[in-house]
Amino acid sequence: MDIESAKLIGAGLAAIGVIGAGVGVGSVWSSLIAAVGRNPAAKPNVELYAWIGFAVTEAIALYALVISLLILFK
Amino acid sequence: MERKAAVANPIEQFEIKPLIDIDVGGYNLAFTNSSLMMVAAVVLATAFLTLSVSSRSLIPGRLQSLSELMYEFISGLLRENVGSKGRAYFPFIFTLFVFVLLGNVMGLFPYAFTFTSHVIVTFGLAAVVFIGVTVIGFAKHGLGYFRMFLPHGVPVFIAPVLVPVEMISYLSRPVSLSVRLFANMTAGHIMLTVLGGFVISLGGMYVVPGVVPLAFMTAVTVLEIGIAMLQAYVFTALSCIYLHDAIHMH
Numbered sequence: 313m314d315i316e317s318a319k320l321i322g323a324g325l326a327a328i329g330v331i332g333a334g335v336g337v338g339s340v341w342s343s344l345i346a347a348v349g350r351n352p353a354a355k356p357n358v359e360l361y362a363w364i365g366f367a368v369t370e371a372i373a374l375y376a377l378v379i380s381l382l383i384l385f386k
Numbered sequence: 387m388e389r390k391a392a393v394a395n396p397i398e399q400f401e402i403k404p405l406i407d408i409d410v411g412g413y414n415l416a417f418t419n420s421s422l423m424m425v426a427a428v429v430l431a432t433a434f435l436t437l438s439v440s441s442r443s444l445i446p447g448r449l450q451s452l453s454e455l456m457y458e459f460i461s462g463l464l465r466e467n468v469g470s471k472g473r474a475y476f477p478f479i480f481t482l483f484v485f486v487l488l489g490n491v492m493g494l495f496p497y498a499f500t501f502t503s504h505v506i507v508t509f510g511l512a513a514v515v516f517i518g519v520t521v522i523g524f525a526k527h528g529l530g531y532f533r534m535f536l537p538h539g540v541p542v543f544i545a546p547v548l549v550p551v552e553m554i555s556y557l558s559r560p561v562s563l564s565v566r567l568f569a570n571m572t573a574g575h576i577m578l579t580v581l582g583g584f585v586i587s588l589g590g591m592y593v594v595p596g597v598v599p600l601a602f603m604t605a606v607t608v609l610e611i612g613i614a615m616l617q618a619y620v621f622t623a624l625s626c627i628y629l630h631d632a633i634h635m636h
Binding site: 371374 | 397562565566569570572573576616617619620623624
């Protein structure tokens with residue numbers, strides 16, 4: 313197997329890691345919706361944490377993406 | 387027709403191009419497109435913040451309101467996370483927020499360069515935050531700052547496991563802070579370039595098929611504007627949280 317094909321396969325495999333972000337972000341928003349559903353008055357308290365949680369979880373997916381891009385373009 | 391130029395290379399947009407070559411004793415200190423965008427961000431921020439409050443009216447007009455909103459936003463963030471002791475760090479946190487925000491948002495304009503899409507820039511900012519927070523921690527608590535790695539009320543026998551884990555997690559803070567910002571910006575811009583390539587290749591001959599990727603690209607641009615502002619906020623919020631950890635231990 314030559315290096316180019318190995319790179320492509322490696323990049324593809326590395327990109328599988330973004331699955332974690334899908335699960336994580338879905339979990340964050342589902343908790344937000346459940347919390348706001350039970351107690352609509354609490355929305356301003358939890359909303360900010362939902363955004364921070366989303367960004368931090370998304371970051372992990374982007375680490376996987378960075379590794380995939382590194383493999384592909386280095 | 388040049389078919390090669392139809393699909394743009396997505397990595398090319400992150401290339402640093404020197405605009406004015408300055409060579410000092412063997413070190414390449416060229417003024418690059420990245421430096422130009424940083425200077426533009428600083429000039430824009432300074433101009434906006436000073437000129438909008440120049441009227442100093444008690445009841446603010448629209449522009450002054452914007453400045454005051456930004457001030458209140460960061461001030462509220464600091465007060466919430468660090469408490470009253472955080473006021474001393476307000477200029478730093480505000481500068482950090484405005485710099486990262488402008489860096490992210492200005493890169494969305496056509497032909498502009500996103501200087502926060504380079505890990506060396508974001509790592510520089512994150513390293514300043516990390517080293518600053520560590521120094522503040524040691525200055526306030528002396529050697530007691532090492533208690534960070536073994537919180538109170540934790541049974542001593544798990545210390546050999548807990549302390550290395552806590553240390554690694556502490557040392558990974560600047561890495562996570564910088565990579566989160568740079569990866570978000572890079573991924574967003576690469577996606578925009580690839581979609582743009584699709585618009586050209588699909589719509590080049592017959593215009594109509596190019597409308598679908600164009601609509602998607604519009605949606606992604608809106609998302610990118612949101613992400614640009616969110617990532618600036620998250621960078622600042624996390625810096626405030628680390629500052630809180632340093633000033634009031636856990």
